[in-house]
Amino acid sequence: MKFKIIFSLLCIVATLNTGCKTQASINTQNAAKANADQTPKNIILMIGDGMGLTQITAAMISNGYKLNLEKMPITGFHKSYSSDDLITDSAAGATSFACGVKTYNAAIGVTDDTLAVQTILEEAQDAGKETGVVVTSTIVHATPASFISHNRNRNNYEEIAEDILDCKADYLIGGGKKYFDRRKDEKNILDEMKKNGYAVSTFLETDPENVVVTPGKKLFYLAADGDPLSVEQGRNYLEPLSMKVINALSQSKDGFFLMIEGSQIDWGGHGNNIKQVVTETIDFDKTIGSVLDWVNKNGETLLIITADHETGGLAINPGSTMDSLVVSFATTHHSGTLIPVFSAGPGSTMFSGIYENTDIYHKMRHALKYPKRTQPKILNVSAKK
Numbered sequence: 001m002k003f004k005i006i007f008s009l010l011c012i013v014a015t016l017n018t019g020c021k022t023q024a025s026i027n028t029q030n031a032a033k034a035n036a037d038q039t040p041k042n043i044i045l046m047i048g049d050g051m052g053l054t055q056i057t058a059a060m061i062s063n064g065y066k067l068n069l070e071k072m073p074i075t076g077f078h079k080s081y082s083s084d085d086l087i088t089d090s091a092a093g094a095t096s097f098a099c100g101v102k103t104y105n106a107a108i109g110v111t112d113d114t115l116a117v118q119t120i121l122e123e124a125q126d127a128g129k130e131t132g133v134v135v136t137s138t139i140v141h142a143t144p145a146s147f148i149s150h151n152r153n154r155n156n157y158e159e160i161a162e163d164i165l166d167c168k169a170d171y172l173i174g175g176g177k178k179y180f181d182r183r184k185d186e187k188n189i190l191d192e193m194k195k196n197g198y199a200v201s202t203f204l205e206t207d208p209e210n211v212v213v214t215p216g217k218k219l220f221y222l223a224a225d226g227d228p229l230s231v232e233q234g235r236n237y238l239e240p241l242s243m244k245v246i247n248a249l250s251q252s253k254d255g256f257f258l259m260i261e262g263s264q265i266d267w268g269g270h271g272n273n274i275k276q277v278v279t280e281t282i283d284f285d286k287t288i289g290s291v292l293d294w295v296n297k298n299g300e301t302l303l304i305i306t307a308d309h310e311t312g313g314l315a316i317n318p319g320s321t322m323d324s325l326v327v328s329f330a331t332t333h334h335s336g337t338l339i340p341v342f343s344a345g346p347g348s349t350m351f352s353g354i355y356e357n358t359d360i361y362h363k364m365r366h367a368l369k370y371p372k373r374t375q376p377k378i379l380n381v382s383a384k385k
């Protein structure tokens, strides 16, 4: 009799336990679905150019086996290939995020047949959001250019600079002054930017740490004549200027879209320079830490962090310790490995799983509840040769 009662009790406990577990997983699923249905007011897309899993791991080990990136709640992967090459370049990679199209390497915001496609930044701007771009390359470089201009070829820097004149973004920060004011056609695009309502300032008058970002006042800040310095050479503006821009954008009534790029992780990969890979990734991660703190407090912002591709085919080899890495690079170019995606905030659960790089664009639009689109929106502008 006693045995029977104990056995029954055990059965009840077991049933309750199983029931609770089922309920817990249902709750998790419901929470994920509820999150996916939420509409963020703002989107911040952070791109670590050339930042594959090994770049992240190397930076993590070099930083006491810790990165701010670990605080991101949702992880996924994207397939980075372009339309004409399994190994994408930064132009096709950024265009996939910005425009939702697979296109050829070197394409800046254009389709495979060179038609200009509306970017998510341009669409957000048209929908009343404020927008910004903060990068550590020149502002005409492939990744930023793919969000704010349209060109058949990434190397047409002066044409891209002229196109940025019409981009309407509120805050633009990066290098590349010479493409605006010392051009072959002798135009001064900086003067034109002023006519378009921008406060234009450059590294010649203002150090990055002293740049003032005023809500509601368009700003174009050029941090260098060509490429900005590397972290090792003393560049330290990505975190403070990103946060100044976020604070200004947060005053926007209808929200904002901001793209931040840690551009030079890629350059460390091309140079097979592990020190540059690590210092640039840690600099990007420092920015991630501040942005994520702000996003968590704000509660209305979808944050997505990813890379366009991996650079260098980096490996961490036997013989490595926590204090010293033994690495090798398989190439001085990009590689074709899957790329991690990290997300947080309303709509972030949509970014788990494995999907195309173009789906990052589609998921962002879905989160913003922009009307479904089966074809890219072709703009009535010619993407210059």
Ligand SMILES: [Zn+2]
Binding pocket: 050, 090, 266, 267, 270, 311, 334
């Ligand atoms: Zn590259």
